[in-house]
Amino acid sequence: MPFSPITASPGKAGRLFFACAIGSVCTVVICNALQRPHSSSAVKDDAPAVSFRQTAVPSAAPASAPPAAPPEPARMTESATVDGTFSDAAQSLGLDSSTIATLTQAFAAKVDLRRDLRKGDTLSVIYDRPQGGATPHDEPLAARLTTGSSSHDVFLYRDAEGEARYYSKDGDSTKPAFTRYPVEFTRVSSDFSLRRLDPVTHRWQSHDGVDLAAPIGTPVRATAQGTVTFIGRQTGYGKVVMLENPPPYSTVYAHLSRFAKGLRNGATVARGQVIGYVGRTGWATGPHLHYEVHVDDVAMDPLTVDLPGDDRLRGEERQRFAKEAESLSAELSG
Numbered sequence: 048m049p050f051s052p053i054t055a056s057p058g059k060a061g062r063l064f065f066a067c068a069i070g071s072v073c074t075v076v077i078c079n080a081l082q083r084p085h086s087s088s089a090v091k092d093d094a095p096a097v098s099f100r101q102t103a104v105p106s107a108a109p110a111s112a113p114p115a116a117p118p119e120p121a122r123m124t125e126s127a128t129v130d131g132t133f134s135d136a137a138q139s140l141g142l143d144s145s146t147i148a149t150l151t152q153a154f155a156a157k158v159d160l161r162r163d164l165r166k167g168d169t170l171s172v173i174y175d176r177p178q179g180g181a182t183p184h185d186e187p188l189a190a191r192l193t194t195g196s197s198s199h200d201v202f203l204y205r206d207a208e209g210e211a212r213y214y215s216k217d218g219d220s221t222k223p224a225f226t227r228y229p230v231e232f233t234r235v236s237s238d239f240s241l242r243r244l245d246p247v248t249h250r251w252q253s254h255d256g257v258d259l260a261a262p263i264g265t266p267v268r269a270t271a272q273g274t275v276t277f278i279g280r281q282t283g284y285g286k287v288v289m290l291e292n293p294p295p296y297s298t299v300y301a302h303l304s305r306f307a308k309g310l311r312n313g314a315t316v317a318r319g320q321v322i323g324y325v326g327r328t329g330w331a332t333g334p335h336l337h338y339e340v341h342v343d344d345v346a347m348d349p350l351t352v353d354l355p356g357d358d359r360l361r362g363e364e365r366q367r368f369a370k371e372a373e374s375l376s377a378e379l380s381g
């Protein structure tokens with residue numbers, strides 16, 4: 048699916064003469080598109096606590112063990128019934144906010160937590176609780192979110208730096224990967240900049256994206272999975288597609304000559320899927336793709352912004368992980 052981009056030389060010369068006219072106003076457009084109200088059925092900030100099931104699988108030494116033996120953690124499985132938000136349910140299981148954020152991101156790749164979560168769905172977690180009880184426990188080793196008749200599992204993997212990441216059972220990352228470039232381009236015809244002389248409006252303004260020069264009709268691909276939040280024409284942008292990608296990302300593809308057939312507002316697109324074709328609609332002085340990446344609604348330089356890569360586990364590590372995940376999955380089902 049990933050296509051190999053042509054690495055363009057920076058091509059600084061003449062870049063101001065072959066550019067488009069997109070001002071900072073575009074940021075506002077994206078912000079509005081993303082300010083989606085929470086689903087009323089799934090979100091209640093003052094939701095009462097959830098119901099509880101707790102099964103302890105003690106792996107600790109018996110009480111009569113010699114005092115010198117270090118205490119073994121007890122492996123716990125706990126479940127909460129969703130009565131408010133995902134975060135309420137996770138909190139009721141004693142998870143801290145950073146763990147909840149990590150889990151939210153892991154499940155967000157599989158479930159729309161704002162729309163698909165219903166009262167009565169369940170969240171189950173497995174973790175090793177240190178004996179003594181006072182210390183808050185670590186990230187769960189595994190978590191299962193059961194929504195309606197389907198369930199979604201994620202499993203903990205700690206990378207070399209000790210950072211907790213969640214994977215699917217077979218070792219695929221739950222973080223969706225991004226491709227750096229949406230198009231095979233010949234050169235970067237205008238860089239991202241906070242202030243430049245716009246070639247069309249002849250005013251100083253920011254350039255919230257990067258211009259990638261390519262012949263008219265070159266396919267433009269979604270750089271990550273996402274949902275179409277806008278498809279149509281806008282002043283400046285011309286024919287434009289906007290995608291809401293997995294949080295905190297959103298992307299914009301402008302000056303298109305035409306859209307991919309059948310692409311509609313609200314449609315889901317996969318990474319690498321063709322969404323349109325390079326053109327020069329809107330304020331463009333030549334054929335190119337104007338491409339923006341927003342992080343938490345702030346425009347970032349698409350050529351340098353930090354993007355999640357394809358960090359699936361490989362080789363022996365993947366096999367070992369899958370085996371452990373299999374046994375944790377059986378515990379969640381038990």
Ligand SMILES: [Zn+2]
Pocket residue numbers: 066067068069237254256257258336337338
């Ligand atoms: Zn541009």
